[in-house]
């Protein structure tokens with residue numbers, strides 16, 4: 012059994028509330044988990060997860076995060092943290 016991280020591997024936030032990602036086996040905070048719903052491949056990840064679980068494959072690793080999912084993840088985290096970075100880099 013794996014112990015949860017002290018901090019979220021994605022945003023570095025507190026893990027007082029955490030859950031496993033639909034995209035991979037990362038244990039992430041609930042904010043990051045909620046934000047996954049806005050990732051471009053969320054529905055694909057959900058469908059793949061559901062299909063694998065129904066097939067009895069409980070060790071499924073997830074579809075992984077595509078580049079466009081990572082881009083969206085970074086943007087959402089930046090907005091949530093109120094960082095000026097997202098604005099500074101806006102073209």
Ligand SMILES: [Zn+2]
Pocket residue numbers: 019020021022023024039040041042043044
């Ligand atoms: Zn997080």
